[in-house]
Amino acid sequence: MSETDQIAKPYYLFVGDISDEVIAKTALGIVQWRPSDCLAQTDASGAIDLGLPRMSPQAAAASGARTLVIGIAPAGGALPPAWISAIVEALEAGLDIASGLHIRLDAIPEIAETAARHKRQLFNVRIPSRAFAVGKGLKRTGKRLLTVGTDCAVGKKYTALAIHRALENKGIPATFRATGQTGILISGAGVAIDAVVADFVSGAAEWLSPDAPADHWDIVEGQGSLAHPSYAAVSLGLLHGSQPDAFIVCHDPARTTMTSTSYPVPSISRIIDLTIGMGRLTNPAIACAGIALNTSKLDEATAHDIIGETQRALGLPCCDPIRFGVESIVEELL
Amino acid sequence: MSETDQIAKPYYLFVGDISDEVIAKTALGIVQWRPSDCLAQTDASGAIDLGLPRMSPQAAAASGARTLVIGIAPAGGALPPAWISAIVEALEAGLDIASGLHIRLDAIPEIAETAARHKRQLFNVRIPSRAFAVGKGLKRTGKRLLTVGTDCAVGKKYTALAIHRALENKGIPATFRATGQTGILISGAGVAIDAVVADFVSGAAEWLSPDAPADHWDIVEGQGSLAHPSYAAVSLGLLHGSQPDAFIVCHDPARTTMTSTSYPVPSISRIIDLTIGMGRLTNPAIACAGIALNTSKLDEATAHDIIGETQRALGLPCCDPIRFGVESIVEELL
Numbered sequence: 001m002s003e004t005d006q007i008a009k010p011y012y013l014f015v016g017d018i019s020d021e022v023i024a025k026t027a028l029g030i031v032q033w034r035p036s037d038c039l040a041q042t043d044a045s046g047a048i049d050l051g052l053p054r055m056s057p058q059a060a061a062a063s064g065a066r067t068l069v070i071g072i073a074p075a076g077g078a079l080p081p082a083w084i085s086a087i088v089e090a091l092e093a094g095l096d097i098a099s100g101l102h103i104r105l106d107a108i109p110e111i112a113e114t115a116a117r118h119k120r121q122l123f124n125v126r127i128p129s130r131a132f133a134v135g136k137g138l139k140r141t142g143k144r145l146l147t148v149g150t151d152c153a154v155g156k157k158y159t160a161l162a163i164h165r166a167l168e169n170k171g172i173p174a175t176f177r178a179t180g181q182t183g184i185l186i187s188g189a190g191v192a193i194d195a196v197v198a199d200f201v202s203g204a205a206e207w208l209s210p211d212a213p214a215d216h217w218d219i220v221e222g223q224g225s226l227a228h229p230s231y232a233a234v235s236l237g238l239l240h241g242s243q244p245d246a247f248i249v250c251h252d253p254a255r256t257t258m259t260s261t262s263y264p265v266p267s268i269s270r271i272i273d274l275t276i277g278m279g280r281l282t283n284p285a286i287a288c289a290g291i292a293l294n295t296s297k298l299d300e301a302t303a304h305d306i307i308g309e310t311q312r313a314l315g316l317p318c319c320d321p322i323r324f325g326v327e328s329i330v331e332e333l334l
Numbered sequence: 335m336s337e338t339d340q341i342a343k344p345y346y347l348f349v350g351d352i353s354d355e356v357i358a359k360t361a362l363g364i365v366q367w368r369p370s371d372c373l374a375q376t377d378a379s380g381a382i383d384l385g386l387p388r389m390s391p392q393a394a395a396a397s398g399a400r401t402l403v404i405g406i407a408p409a410g411g412a413l414p415p416a417w418i419s420a421i422v423e424a425l426e427a428g429l430d431i432a433s434g435l436h437i438r439l440d441a442i443p444e445i446a447e448t449a450a451r452h453k454r455q456l457f458n459v460r461i462p463s464r465a466f467a468v469g470k471g472l473k474r475t476g477k478r479l480l481t482v483g484t485d486c487a488v489g490k491k492y493t494a495l496a497i498h499r500a501l502e503n504k505g506i507p508a509t510f511r512a513t514g515q516t517g518i519l520i521s522g523a524g525v526a527i528d529a530v531v532a533d534f535v536s537g538a539a540e541w542l543s544p545d546a547p548a549d550h551w552d553i554v555e556g557q558g559s560l561a562h563p564s565y566a567a568v569s570l571g572l573l574h575g576s577q578p579d580a581f582i583v584c585h586d587p588a589r590t591t592m593t594s595t596s597y598p599v600p601s602i603s604r605i606i607d608l609t610i611g612m613g614r615l616t617n618p619a620i621a622c623a624g625i626a627l628n629t630s631k632l633d634e635a636t637a638h639d640i641i642g643e644t645q646r647a648l649g650l651p652c653c654d655p656i657r658f659g660v661e662s663i664v665e666e667l668l
Contacts, residue, residue: 102531134594136563136564137563137564195533198531199565202566230537231468232536233571236567237566237567274611
C-alpha cells in the first residue's frame with residue numbers, strides 16, 4: 001500500500017449520516033491513535049462526536065485540512081449515493097479523499113470527474129495495490145501475535161495497537177501490521193486483507209509479516225471472527241498466513257448477537273478452541289496469551305469484576321486495553 | 335457467469351508443456367464429463383493423453399473446433415510467458431480462447447491485440463462477472479450436499495458430478511453447482527469461488543445455491559481443504575455459505591503430502607471433525623454422508639480392500655465414484 005504513505009495530513013473526518021459508533025469505527029480509531037493528525041469532522045446526524053470541531057469542507061480546507069477521510073465501515077463497504085455530493089463538495093473545496101470502502105472512488109463518475117477537474121487525489125486504501133502469491137505455509141523467523149475475536153468490531157485493532165505501543169515503550173522491537181482500512185490509515189502501511197481475492201488471503205498474510213530477527217514481534221491486527229457466518233473465511237486465511245505464536249481473544253461482554261446477524265456471540269473458550277484447532281496447522285506452538293475485554297458499556301466496578309472473573313475462569317491474563325492498559329498481557333507474553 | 339454460456343463448442347484442449355495430470359485436471363475433467371464437446375488436443379510435452387487427436391490450431395480450426403480451452407490449473411493461476419505465442423497462434427487460426435486462470439487474457443497485450451485484430455472472443459471463466467453481497471448466514475430452503483477434501487485435486491468435482499448424475503437418473507430433482515473453472519466449463523454456469531474477494535466468499539456461496547423446493551438437492555462442488563495452509567479460507571467460506579445438510583469427504587489414499595506443500599495429508603476423520611466443527615455454525619444438522627476414495631493409483635483388489643476397510647473403520651458408506659460408482663452414498667443420502 002505505498003499509495004497510503006502519500007496521504008496528506010491533517011485529516012477532515014467524514015462519517016456521513018451514520019449514528020452507530022460501531023459503523024463509525026474507522027473515524028474513532030484514527031482520532032484515538034493519531035489525534036494530532038485530525039483537524040475537523042463532519043457528521044450529518046450530529047450523533048458521532050469525535051471530539052473535533054465540526055466544520056464545512058470549505059472551513060476545514062481554510063483551516064489547513066488536506067484530506068477528507070471517509071471514516072465509516074458499513075457491511076460490504078458500499079458507498080451510499082447520498083454521500084456522493086458531500087465528497088464532490090470536499091473535492092471542490094480543495095481536499096483529497098481517502099476511502100476504506102470496497103468500491104473504488106474513481107468508479108463513481110461524478111467523483112472521478114470532479115477530482116480530475118480540480119487535480120485532487122483519490123486514495124482507495126481498502127483495495128490492494130499489488131498482487132500476492134498463494135500461501136506457502138513455510139515457517140518464518142521472528143515472533144508473531146494475532147488478535148482474534150468473538151465478533152467483528154470488538155477491539156482487535158485497538159488491542160494490537162496497545163500491545164505494540166507497550167512493547168515499544170519497553171524497548172522491544174515490534175511492528176504493528178495493519179489488515180484493515182483504519183489500521184492502514186493509522187500506520188501508513190498494511191494490507192486490507194478482506195479485499196484480497198480469496199485464493200491469496202493466506203499468501204497476503206504471509207507477505208505482511210515477513211522473516212524478522214528472532215526477538216522481533218509482529219503484532220498483527222485481526223479481522224472478523226472464526227465463528228462469524230459472513231467473515232470466517234477472512235479470519236482463517238489471516239490465521240493460517242500469520243502463523244501466530246501467540247493470540248489474544250478480544251470480546252465485548254455486553255454484546256449478545258454477532259454484528260449484522262442474529263447469531264449468538266460465541267464464548268471466549270469456543271474461540272480459543274477454534275483458534276488453536278485451526279491455527280496449529282501452520283504453527284503447532286500456537287497459544288492463547290490473554291483476553292482483551294471491551295468493557296466500554298459497563299461501569300468501572302462491573303468492568304473490574306468481569307475482568308477478574310474471566311481471568312480466574314480461563315487461567316489467562318485479562319484486561320481492557322483501552323481502559324486499564326495491556327500490562328498483564330505483555331508481561332505474560334515476555 | 336452468463337459469459338460462459340456463450341463459449342462456442344467444440345473445444346480444442348490446450349495443456350501447454352505440462353506433464354503432471356494433477357495440474358492438467360481442467361482438460362481431463364472436461365473430456366471425462368463432456369466428451370462430445372471435445373474435438374482435439376495439443377500438449378507440448380506429449381505426456382498428457384486426453385484420448386483426443388493431437389492437432390495444430392490450424393488443423394483443429396479446419397476440423398470445426400471453435401474455442402481453445404486452457405486446460406490447466408497451476409497454483410495461483412498465472413500464465414507462463416512461453417504459452418502466449420501458442421495462444422496467439424490459435425487466435426490467428428480463428429479460435430476463441432477460454433481460460434480458467436486468475437490472470438485475465440485481455441491483460442496480456444499481445445493476446446488482447448491479436449484477439450481484437452481477428453475479432454475473436456476471450457473468456458475468463460475464473461473471474462467473477464458480477465458483484466456479491468456479504469454472507470447473511472440465513473437458512474435457505476431445499477437440501478444441499480458439499481464435497482470436501484483432505485487435499486486439493488482429490489476428486490471433489492468428479493464426486494459431485496457423479497452424485498448429481500445418479501440423482502438425476504433416479505428422477506430426483508438436483509442441480510450441480512460449479513465452483514471452479516472446470517466445473518463452469520462443464521456445466522456452463524457457476525462461480526469461481528477462489529477468485530471472489532475474501533469478504534464475499536460466503537455470500538457468493540449463498541448466491542450460488544439459492545432457496546429451492548424442499549425435495550431439491552444442490553450438489554455443490556467443493557474447493558481446497560480446511561487443512562490446506564494455502565486454501566483453507568476458500569474452503570471455509572464455501573462451507574459456511576453453502577450450509578450443507580450432507581457432505582462427502584474425498585481422499586486419495588496414495589497421496590502422502592498436500593499439493594504444493596510438505597504438509598502431510600490429514601486423515602479422513604480429521605476432515606470429518608473439522609467440517610462438522612466449523613460447518614455446524616450455519617447448519618447445526620450437518621452430517622457426513624460418505625467417503626469418496628480416489629483409488630486411481632491402486633490395483634482393483636487393493637482398491638476394494640481399502641474401500642471396505644474405510645467403510646468399516648468409519649461406519650460410513652465408501653466408494654470410488656469414477657471406478658465403482660456412487661450408489662452406496664446415494665442410497666444413504668436418500
